Amino acid sequence: HFAKVLLDAKGRDDENIIKTVVLRTMKQAVYTPANEGHFGLAFEDYTHFTSPIRRYPDLLVHRAINRVLNKNKRKPSKKMIETGVHLSVTERRANDASRDVEQWLKCEYMRDKVGDTFNGVISGVAGFGIFIELTDVFVEGMIAMRDMKDDYYIFDDIHHKLKGERTGRTFQLGDTIKIQVASVSLDDRQMVFVPAD
Template identity: 40%
Template sequence: MPEVKVELDRQGRVCGAHVVKNTVSHQIIEEFMLSANEAVAELLHEKQIPFLRRIHESPAPAKLKALTEFVTELGLKVGSLENRFELQRLLQLVAGRPEEHAVNYAVLRSLQRAIYSPVEEGHHALASDCYCHFTSPIRRYPDLTIHRLIDGLLAGRGPHAHGDELAVVGRHCSERERRAESAERDLTKLKLLHYLSQRIGEEMDAVVTGVEAFGLFVEGVELPAEGLVHVDSLVDDYYRFDRATHTLAGYRSGNSYRLGDLLRVAVARVDLDRRELDFRLVERKKRAPAAKPPPATKPPPARKRPPGRSKTSAKGLGASGKSKKPGRKPRRRR
């Protein structure tokens, strides 16, 4: 998912935020980094030296089946998503379309998390049989363990750790990575909520990123903050949820809202303690193109609000072959 960068003034106060966009130069550096990581992993593997790999298991078939049903309901035609290149084609298909955010979110939920482990398992998302973290824009402890092994190899020394020890280190580093990412997301969310808490009533353009029976998830266009337009705040009609087309449709007016609709919304409520944001609908600015009605299938997993939320509560803000093979998917964290 896109990375949100919070903007601060000279006093350290939030003055805005934007989605980070990687340029071609970023992508070139990333390719060099991936090639170096893979080359070092292959060297250690050939030397039969135990090392801390970066592994990414294939998605569970049940999750891929649910993903296939979800995108089919959106009117998208895809092949077998067990093929990683077909999964990449899906991401390319929705790029720039109204369904892009929802599909990217669904794909992310269907994938396993990449972890650190000495087990000889490849990296599914990178289409690599042998991969590790040797170099990157940041220095992690797993990088350091690889540096020590290379240093020992050059000096003629044997490996200083065995598989069991590396497994313990891998579990620890994987858990710390998850905690660090969670802390980063929570801090970004809190800063954005604090910024918006001083701007109740302020209007902004937003895109519908999710539709559920209880309302519309929307994300600001200029300020990438995500919140909820609760169905109870749509007072012009009584709205029902159509799961097959992912729309909220009014009984009398004929109004409906779907993924990708561009709306004008106003900040209605911010709850810093619960990390919740509510928007109020001002107007629809642009209608998303409708997808062709697909055959009826089992519903995909619904996006649920956290337990304990009130009726008018809101959703908070809130990776066999060489790496040079075609089909590597865009990624931010590996």
């Protein structure tokens, strides 16, 4: 289960990469009155909540717990199901907005670092390039395949790596790499890196 994977990853150099990959493989939670457990934690029964003054979904959970404690056997209404769907969509929209602002701020921070070199870890590999999370600064950028000029790289989608046709050099998830910041776009909220070695 994912809980064991995350526990085993604790303290490793690639801990953040493992956490990211685990999160990407899990389907996003949806608010529903049906008890569907928690796959990642391997719990048959699961709910989560914080203080009910903070979030409406938490208030609904508190109300449901109150009904159970008071032995109210009433089934969840259609309105409750619709509310769960609405809250899931609204929360996703809020998370997307937060991520967008965070990415803009990261780009703003890195804007004056164009030309600087950093150490990073490969956090993603695709047919069009590699994603790098910088070690000392919590930002991610991409090296496009077209900017990897030392060889022609072939994408191995089974092992999530790029392999140089001539040199045999590989780039795979978790590898360390030295990069140079080539450009930063606030409008696109993207950072473009190039290999520095």
